[in-house]
Amino acid sequence: MKNIVLGFFLTLSLHTMAQSIPNTEETIQVPLKNGMIDLLTGITYTQIIDQRRVTPLKMTILVPRTDRLKPAIVYFPGGGFTSADYDKFYEMKDALAKAGFVVAGAEYRVVPNLFPTLLQDAKAAVRYLKAHASELGIDPDKIGVLGDSAGGYLAQLMGTTNGEKAFDVGENLDQNSTVQSVVSLYGISNLTNIGEDFPDKIKAVHQSPAVTEALLVNGPAFGDFAGAPVQSNQKKALEASPIGHLKKNLPPFLLMHGDDDQLVSPSQSRQMYEALLKDGNTAQLITVKGAGHGSFHFYQPGIIKRVVDWYLLTLGDPVKAKKNPQKVKNSNL
Numbered sequence: 001m002k003n004i005v006l007g008f009f010l011t012l013s014l015h016t017m018a019q020s021i022p023n024t025e026e027t028i029q030v031p032l033k034n035g036m037i038d039l040l041t042g043i044t045y046t047q048i049i050d051q052r053r054v055t056p057l058k059m060t061i062l063v064p065r066t067d068r069l070k071p072a073i074v075y076f077p078g079g080g081f082t083s084a085d086y087d088k089f090y091e092m093k094d095a096l097a098k099a100g101f102v103v104a105g106a107e108y109r110v111v112p113n114l115f116p117t118l119l120q121d122a123k124a125a126v127r128y129l130k131a132h133a134s135e136l137g138i139d140p141d142k143i144g145v146l147g148d149s150a151g152g153y154l155a156q157l158m159g160t161t162n163g164e165k166a167f168d169v170g171e172n173l174d175q176n177s178t179v180q181s182v183v184s185l186y187g188i189s190n191l192t193n194i195g196e197d198f199p200d201k202i203k204a205v206h207q208s209p210a211v212t213e214a215l216l217v218n219g220p221a222f223g224d225f226a227g228a229p230v231q232s233n234q235k236k237a238l239e240a241s242p243i244g245h246l247k248k249n250l251p252p253f254l255l256m257h258g259d260d261d262q263l264v265s266p267s268q269s270r271q272m273y274e275a276l277l278k279d280g281n282t283a284q285l286i287t288v289k290g291a292g293h294g295s296f297h298f299y300q301p302g303i304i305k306r307v308v309d310w311y312l313l314t315l316g317d318p319v320k321a322k323k324n325p326q327k328v329k330n331s332n333l
Helices: 002-019 091-099 117-131 148-159 200-206 210-220 234-239 267-278 301-315
Strands: 039-050 054-064 072-077 100-107 138-148 181-185 253-258 283-288
Touching: 002 253, 039 117, 039 267, 054 091, 054 117, 054 210, 072 091, 072 117, 072 148, 072 301, 091 100, 091 253, 091 301, 100 117, 117 148, 138 148, 138 301, 181 301, 210 234, 253 301, 283 301
Parallel strands: 072 100, 072 138, 138 181, 181 253, 253 283
Antiparallel strands: 039 054, 054 100
C-alpha cells in the first residue's frame, strides 16, 4: 500500500513539472568553437607470442578530426607494476585531445613479467603510432609520453633510453621509438631508493623481496630462488631505472610530484630533475603543495593546463601544424 501511495505522488509530481515547461519554438545560432574527436578502441598495437599463448596488448586513441599533422601523446598508466588500466585518466587525455593532440592510452606488461618487457612494450606503442602516422594524422617527429606513478617511471625511461635500440623488439622495427617530450606525474626515477625520506617502517617495505619493484627486477621466489630485494644488485636495479640511463641531449622533462606523497618519495622527482640538469638537459620540476600519491589534485584544471601547455611548448601547437599531405580517402578522420 505504501509503495502505491508513493508511486501516485511521484506520478503527480512529474505531471506537475511537465505542465510547468513552456511550449516554445525558436531558432538559435551556435558559435563553432569545438571540433570533433574520434575515439578508436580495441586496437591491438602488438602481440607477445610465447610458447603456450599469444598476448595482445591494447591501445585506445583519441584523434581530433582535422587535416593537420598533429603531435601525438602516449599515456602509460600507473598501477604499481601490477596493472596497466590504459583507459583511465580521461580528464587529462580529453583536455589534450581538445587542444589538438592525438592521444593514445597504451597497455603494457606488468609483473611477474621482468624488466625490460614493459619498456619494450612502450617502445612498440610509439612505433605503432609512427607506422600508422598518415592514417591517424600524426607528425611522427613530434611524439610525447605521459605517465603517472609506475607509468611516470615508464615515461621517464622512454625519454632516457632514446636511441638505445636494444629495447626495440617486436613489430614495426622500420620505425624508431624516439620521443620528443616527457611528462612524469609522481613517477619513479630510481628503483633503489623509492622509500627515501620515509619512516623506517615504509623503508622496510621497499627493502622486501616481495615489493613490486623487486619483483619487476628480480622476479618472484620460485624453486631454489628465495627472491631478492631490489637493492641486492645495484647495477641491475639502476639498469632498470630511468636515472641509470641519463645522458646528454635528452628530450625536455616535466616532473610533477606532491609534497605529501606517502607512496613514492618526492625526492624521486627531485633527484631526476637535478641529474638531468647536471647533464645539460632541459627539465622543470613542479611540487604540488598538499598533494598525495594520485590524489585529486592531479585531476584539477590547474594541473591539467600545465601539462597541456608543456606539450604546446615542446611539441608545438597542433592548430598551427602543417597539413597532412597523405589524407586517407573515405577515412573518418
